[in-house]
Amino acid sequence: MNAYEKAMEVMKELFAEDCQFSMATVKDNVPSVRVVDTFYEDNSFYVVTYSKTQKVQELKNNSPVALCNEFYRFSGNGYNIGHPLLTENKEIREKLIKVFEPWYFAHNNENDEDMCYVRIELNEGFFYKDGVGYKVNFKTKEAKQFPFDIDPVL
Numbered sequence: 562m563n564a565y566e567k568a569m570e571v572m573k574e575l576f577a578e579d580c581q582f583s584m585a586t587v588k589d590n591v592p593s594v595r596v597v598d599t600f601y602e603d604n605s606f607y608v609v610t611y612s613k614t615q616k617v618q619e620l621k622n623n624s625p626v627a628l629c630n631e632f633y634r635f636s637g638n639g640y641n642i643g644h645p646l647l648t649e650n651k652e653i654r655e656k657l658i659k660v661f662e663p664w665y666f667a668h669n670n671e672n673d674e675d676m677c678y679v680r681i682e683l684n685e686g687f688f689y690k691d692g693v694g695y696k697v698n699f700k701t702k703e704a705k706q707f708p709f710d711i712d713p714v715l
Contacts, residue, residue: 576601
């Protein structure tokens, strides 16, 4: 297994569940950050939200996004992929309902036409597991592995 394949395996282990990240967007050269719940699949993170939120409005004109959680960090481009009940969202909807089961229907109204999913297509990222760091370029499908221990004095 090469470094990229190993990194993708670790991505699934770490992030194919309900994970909270700080998500940064930009409007008029001013960054804005908020905490979102995410789910990872196939080089993308997914967020359940509403099209009228500030983050979705900012993504309309400026798709670059940064995600950060502890020492994990990712960059990519975010897109509103539409309402959960769209035919093309059927497969991801089933996964998001299952992953976010404790709160999905308590906090989201699928009868609201403004409900939507945001897909963050990853460009680059850094994460670690079991003393190994991974720096990944998702576009070129390349990864570097290296020893990594957290030093809180960084």
